[in-house]
Amino acid sequence: MPNIGIIGAGIAGLQLGLLLRRHDVPVTVYTDKTAAQLANGRLLNSVAHHAPTLKRERELGIDFWPVAEYGYSCHHHYVGGPEPMSWRGDFDEWSSAIDYRLYLPKLTETFEERGGRLEIRTLQAEDIEPIADRHDLLVVAAGRGAFAALFPRRPELSPYDGPQRILSVGLYHGITYSEPKGVTISVSPGHGELLEIPMYGRDGFTTALLFENVPGGDLEILGRQSYEADPKAYERLVLDKLAKHHPRTFERVDPARFALTGPLDILQGALTPTVRQDYAKLPNGKFALAIGDVHTVVDPVVGQGANSASHSAWVTGQAILADYGFDELFCQDVAARRADVVLGAANWTNLMIGPPPEHLLRLFGAMYADKAIADEFTNNFDYPDRQWRILATAERTGEFLARRAKA
Structure with a gap:
């Protein structure tokens, strides 16, 4: 029986650890924060889990927030400009968004209950080799500092040398959910995107507003101005920018109740x-x-990061259970098996945060005109490899639309 070490206790590290413990594989997870520190800390993200990730959670026995109760069914799209467009795409299987200050501590607790070992310590570069000596395979799932330096950047898959969006995400009271309940994806051309996400957190159901702001645009200030310096001024700023750039969300805001939840x-x-x-x-x-x-570090604009990490953890776990020869061939096999989904998510995301190519705008127009196309695009949030095969080139998008026109 192999002994596995995992550096990092995010979704990838914990889901991998739980999968291996399900088969009684000895696992140690190394992390620099306790579950209590995470639970009582700052908002970590606003991630959504799509159907394949939720299915893996059910298989692992960690579906603590059943999607039928906590999930949502669709995406509402709005593209602003001189001729605004709105449309809706429905999921075949629902998605959900749970505050990771609930999610990660619960998974950590479950991992330990199932016999996993957790070591709380801050690791430096010089610690990596001694830790590797303790295990048959070291899996690195923490993306910062010395750990990232182990794995050189792949320039052919990393087209940007700096951030393409200045981000601000917060949890807010005072926003009525869309009908049907779903994520609103609003685009203000030249200024950025808003993802309005129905989220369950420490205060129950609330709304996450993830502003993806183009550097130099009118919305960049949302990622620059300090909330702590003047909370009321920041909340007024958010309302002003919603009214100007993201009207479909603003029309459901109660200004008298609108406030950050904490x-x-x-x-x-x-x-x-x-x-x-x-x-x-x-x-x-x-x-x-x-x-x-x-x-893979991906911008959160199309909600792929956590789902990509979960897929990668599952592929890695299945490979560990099938092949104890933890050599370069093993690593190459894992890389090949996860590439379509993980790299598809990265490529699709990078397309969406660049200047929009004509074929992407053409697809938006087709979704506005044909709900079946909008539904397929929405369902492909579950399958980024399929989405990328549609969007990778103008020819692919054209062929996709031609086939759908004949259907």
Whole structure:
């Protein structure tokens, strides 16, 4: 029976650990924060889990927030400009969004209850090889600092040298959910996107507003201005920008009730989308395998990061259970098996945060005109490999639309 070490206790590390514990594989997860620190800390993200991720959670026995009760059924789209467009795409299977300050502590607790070992410590670069010596395979699922440096950037899959969006995400009271309940994806051309997400958190059901702001645009200030310096001024700023750029959300806001749910319920920043090498050979001859954020950092604009990480964890776990030869061939096999989904998610996301190509705008127009196309696009949030095969080139998008026109 192999002994596996996992650095990082996000969705990738914990789902991998839980899958391996399901088969009695000894696993140690290394992380720098306790479950209590996460639970009582700042908002981590506003991620949605799509149907394949939720299915994996059911198989692992960690579906603590059943999608029928906590989920949503559709995407509402709005594209502003001189001739605004609105349409809806429905999921065949629902998605959900749970505050990770609930989600990760619960998974950590479950991992330990099922016999997993958790070590709370801050790791440095010099700790990696001694930890690898303790295990047959080291899986790195933490995307910061010394760990990222293990895995060189892949420039052919990393087209951006800096952030393409300045981000601000917060949880807010005072917004009535859309009908039917779903995520609203609003585009203000030249200024950025808004994802309005029905989320379940520490205060029950609330609304996450994820502003994806173009650097230099009118909305960039949402990611720059400090909430803490003047909370009321920041909330007024959000209302003003909603009214100007994202009217479909603003029309459901009660200004008298609108407020951040708490001082820790906002996160601002920026990230550079990056794909890194799948694995690294360590000086001791063993291999470290990258999964999750250390392998692919994606902008959250189409909600793929957590789902990509979950897929990568599942593929890795199945490979570990099938093949105890943790050599370079093993790492290459994992890389090949996850590439379509993980790289599809990265490529699709990178397309969406660049200047919109004509074929993407053509697809938007087709979704506005034909709900069946809108539904297919929405369902492909579950399958980023399929989405990328439609969007990768103008020829592919044209062929897709031609086939649908004949259907």
